[in-house]
Amino acid sequence: MDKIIKFTSKTVVLAVNDIDTDQIIPARFLTVTTKDGLGDGLFTDWRFDEAGNKIKDFPLNQKKADGCSILVSGSNFGCGSSREHAPWALVDYGFTAILSTSFADIFRNNALKNGLLPLTVSEDFHRMLIGNEGIEVTISLETMCIESSNGMTENFDLEPFSRYCLMNGIDQLGFILNHEDQINAYENKG
Amino acid sequence: MNKTGKTLFEKVWEDHLVVEETIETPAILYIDLHLIHEVTTPQAFQSLRDKGLSLRDPNKILATMDHSTPTLPIHSISDLDIVAEKGPADQIRDMIRNCEEFGIELFGFDSDKRGIVHVIGPELGATQPGKTIVCGDSHTSTHGAFGALAFGIGTTEVGHVLASQCLLQRKPKTFAINMNGALQSGVTAKDIILKIIQQIGVGGGVGHVIEYRGSTVGSLSLEERMTICNMSIEAGARAGMFAPDDKTFDYLMDKPMSPKGSDWDQAIEKWSRLFTDENAEFDNEISIDVDRLTPMVTYGTNPGMAIGIDDIVPEGNGDHGYKQSLNYMQIEAGKPILGKDIDVVFIGSCTNSRISDLQDAAEIFKDRKVSDGVKALVVPGSQAVKKEAESLGLDKIFESAGAEWRESGCSMCLGMNGDTVGNGKLAVSTSNRNFEGRQGKGARTILASPKTAAASAISGSVEDPRKYT
Numbered sequence: 001m002d003k004i005i006k007f008t009s010k011t012v013v014l015a016v017n018d019i020d021t022d023q024i025i026p027a028r029f030l031t032v033t034t035k036d037g038l039g040d041g042l043f044t045d046w047r048f049d050e051a052g053n054k055i056k057d058f059p060l061n062q063k064k065a066d067g068c069s070i071l072v073s074g075s076n077f078g079c080g081s082s083r084e085h086a087p088w089a090l091v092d093y094g095f096t097a098i099l100s101t102s103f104a105d106i107f108r109n110n111a112l113k114n115g116l117l118p119l120t121v122s123e124d125f126h127r128m129l130i131g132n133e134g135i136e137v138t139i140s141l142e143t144m145c146i147e148s149s150n151g152m153t154e155n156f157d158l159e160p161f162s163r164y165c166l167m168n169g170i171d172q173l174g175f176i177l178n179h180e181d182q183i184n185a186y187e188n189k190g
Numbered sequence: 191m192n193k194t195g196k197t198l199f200e201k202v203w204e205d206h207l208v209v210e211e212t213i214e215t216p217a218i219l220y221i222d223l224h225l226i227h228e229v230t231t232p233q234a235f236q237s238l239r240d241k242g243l244s245l246r247d248p249n250k251i252l253a254t255m256d257h258s259t260p261t262l263p264i265h266s267i268s269d270l271d272i273v274a275e276k277g278p279a280d281q282i283r284d285m286i287r288n289c290e291e292f293g294i295e296l297f298g299f300d301s302d303k304r305g306i307v308h309v310i311g312p313e314l315g316a317t318q319p320g321k322t323i324v325c326g327d328s329h330t331s332t333h334g335a336f337g338a339l340a341f342g343i344g345t346t347e348v349g350h351v352l353a354s355q356c357l358l359q360r361k362p363k364t365f366a367i368n369m370n371g372a373l374q375s376g377v378t379a380k381d382i383i384l385k386i387i388q389q390i391g392v393g394g395g396v397g398h399v400i401e402y403r404g405s406t407v408g409s410l411s412l413e414e415r416m417t418i419c420n421m422s423i424e425a426g427a428r429a430g431m432f433a434p435d436d437k438t439f440d441y442l443m444d445k446p447m448s449p450k451g452s453d454w455d456q457a458i459e460k461w462s463r464l465f466t467d468e469n470a471e472f473d474n475e476i477s478i479d480v481d482r483l484t485p486m487v488t489y490g491t492n493p494g495m496a497i498g499i500d501d502i503v504p505e506g507n508g509d510h511g512y513k514q515s516l517n518y519m520q521i522e523a524g525k526p527i528l529g530k531d532i533d534v535v536f537i538g539s540c541t542n543s544r545i546s547d548l549q550d551a552a553e554i555f556k557d558r559k560v561s562d563g564v565k566a567l568v569v570p571g572s573q574a575v576k577k578e579a580e581s582l583g584l585d586k587i588f589e590s591a592g593a594e595w596r597e598s599g600c601s602m603c604l605g606m607n608g609d610t611v612g613n614g615k616l617a618v619s620t621s622n623r624n625f626e627g628r629q630g631k632g633a634r635t636i637l638a639s640p641k642t643a644a645a646s647a648i649s650g651s652v653e654d655p656r657k658y659t
Contacts, residue, residue, distance in 0.1 A: 017511050018393070022604075022625040023626060033280070076426065082230065087344075106328060161216055161358070176356050
């Protein structure tokens, strides 16, 4: 996995609360057996009309969204199913961070294992992001800070172990397997 | 600080700590039972192959196929291409190959143990009080009905459990939901959980494990408790739990995978200690009055957008998302849901496909006909439920009413297997999610109990089941 330390991008705003994983990637895209190409299914029923044409006023379809790797969403992003296809689709489409006031638990866990940052920001900072669509922000895992190009800054929390793994490009399974003696001991105590 | 007692959740959590959490690192939690199915495992098996890892313990895995499996009868795997599209068929074959390669017993098409993963776990007795249970499926919360700590995980974590039988976890907070009073006739456990989600919201339980408590609990069957725990995730909760009691032990006695003989006696002794101590504290707490509950229906595109069947759709607060939701549903604020014409009724899913759910529906279908123009689909939760229903003659009741009776599976709950509501069509469904397009592209979903769904099928419009009971 690539290391994530610091990056800068313009933001694209999807100001809807409770965006569920069925919207992020509908179930009909889940019959795959690999992680490849899921970006094509991202928000597909919001991006395309019945005829398969792009819906022009959908934020991700606008020219200014090109190349954005940071999505600003409403609260409780990623609620619903446990499908890891949701973060896979977001990453495959090109996102590295989602900024929201809250996230669903399973989505957040899944995102952090796939190089996608689900960062909770304050209501004030969130309001600023929504009101300044497209604003450029820099996210640093070193300083745990988001700096926007208008000078506003926001500190964020991130589970320390996930942060360490993301900054070093480490797979979390290795940490568990390094505790084999403890796992054996647990199993043997009955 | 006078807190010395422990909650039910804390007892199960502490009993499974391989390594305690620190500020820097999460806990390593031991997993007793891993349920797997065809949709959320292929990439996990591939990650094991890529890393040269093997399974830690195939005996702690229960494998079946449910999400993308056809509900039309197939007698062997060679029939698959006749009833399934290429995507689901390939995924099913991949599951069979993976289980063969890694040495996992799979309850496949030739097994009478096949069914929805959250239905077969309990009916086989694999689900037990005090166990930690995970699955790559958010409705794993179902198993908490037995006093297990059960929650959904992603595919990367499925790989972690396959390889190590462990998960990295931060300790969640606790949430007590006190349910008091008795259910009135025509009102069900499904209505209780829809009311709870409506009250606390779809994000109300985030970061918490719910314990359902109160005077109502003793009167609820294990199947009713499963319906409630199942939809804990729809309130955002990590898991839902009921303390085990005599009903729990009666349910599990003599199930194929339950402990036997002296092991059973020891298990009962251990399980009897699984309750929240009197002086334990919860991080959050609410109460709900079950006495006054009426049948509940949803009107929007998340399970929290629910009202009593006699109520009118709220006006909302001008929020854009709320308007968009009603617009998608083609439902108007200020008007009732009752009497709204419907196209489809689905009775099934891990929420409501067990024998008591089918009996609830059959009581209403008996000697009545599904309204002209309504497609009604009844899908049992497992092959065992199917067999039991048929032995009780329920299949004949459904079929003579004009409903379709299928093989087990997730079916129209998420429409992966080709069973979909249809673009623009309106369904009353006993499943768990009314998200946009959840039951197939363009599908509009009203969530309700099996009684309400059956009554609506008969009337051809959203109906109060108390009219038929």
